[in-house]
Amino acid sequence: MGWREADFQARPAREKGMVIRRRGARSIGSRLIGVTLLVVAGVAIALLMLEGAVRLYVAEVTPNLFVFDPELGWIHHANTRRYPTSDGTSYLINIDGLGLRGRPHVPSSDRKRVLVLGDSFTEGLQVNNDEVFTGVWERLRPDLAVFNSGVSGYSTLQEIMLAHLLEPVVRPDVEVIMVCGLNDLTDNIMPFEFSIGPRPYVDAELQIHPPDWNAFETLLLPIPGARWLHTHSLAAYAVYRRLVRPLHGDGTSPISAFGASVFW
Numbered sequence: 169m170g171w172r173e174a175d176f177q178a179r180p181a182r183e184k185g186m187v188i189r190r191r192g193a194r195s196i197g198s199r200l201i202g203v204t205l206l207v208v209a210g211v212a213i214a215l216l217m218l219e220g221a222v223r224l225y226v227a228e229v230t231p232n233l234f235v236f237d238p239e240l241g242w243i244h245h246a247n248t249r250r251y252p253t254s255d256g257t258s259y260l261i262n263i264d265g266l267g268l269r270g271r272p273h274v275p276s277s278d279r280k281r282v283l284v285l286g287d288s289f290t291e292g293l294q295v296n297n298d299e300v301f302t303g304v305w306e307r308l309r310p311d312l313a314v315f316n317s318g319v320s321g322y323s324t325l326q327e328i329m330l331a332h333l334l335e336p337v338v339r340p341d342v343e344v345i346m347v348c349g350l351n352d353l354t355d356n357i358m359p360f361e362f363s364i365g366p367r368p369y370v371d372a373e374l375q376i377h378p379p380d381w382n383a384f385e386t387l388l389l390p391i392p393g394a395r396w397l398h399t400h401s402l403a404a405y406a407v408y409r410r411l412v413r414p415l416h417g418d419g420t421s422p423i424s425a426f427g428a429s430v431f432w
Contacts, residue, residue: 215403222403233263233293234319234364236399240326241360241367241379243267244319252293259296266337269316270297279313283338285327286346287355290318315340321364323355325376329368360384363409365398388412 233250237243244267251258264272269291284290284302292300298307302316315338317330324347331343359380360366366379381395388394389404389412397404 219401219403222406236365240329242364261293262297269318270300270303273313273315276313279311280341281338282312282314283331283334283340283343284314284316284346285331285343286318287322287348288320289348290316290346291320321361323367324352325356325368325370
């Protein structure tokens, strides 16, 4: 069966229409990609600006007193000062170069060194440097140099592990461990502090385990990279502490909640 002349004349028009439609589809696809990239870039810029604003606020108004640590879970941010306000009065919280609460100690051979271990009760973030009990003790006993290594939210296990790190530097003559009957026993077997993050813990066979993020990740923001954001982004941590953490109910004590309130 032969082709008619009309078929040959109509074929280029049909092919031309197909080309136009393909070009139109590609044009729409390119515009969608462009719009998507603009939206992603806009969201990224907005998040970076939010992070920058939070970091500026933290640096100028409420410097973070803690940083995450792969062995201890979290430690004091060395060489940090904060001036909180209580009842209209501002007071000083000082963390020295060793991560200890209070003013730096000048090495002296004629003073016995006392290393005090503990949690937020020892740390005493609610009062001025000179009003922490270790500072009062040192004033009452000028023959002692009292080092305050208390850290909010710490378990007894964390306190002992911190002592092992400080002993070669502080070289204490005496070590005093403060025990809080409210939560110290349970903190030793808890793999994380609800308001902060994972920590080393002891299991039923008295085996010591390092901080495990797998157990804590179920509490984090349900987004990709949640662990990285929790440890590197102050904005993400603020969202977790203010919005996500309360959704998990009363899984922590008021003492632990106070520890989170001073974490950044």
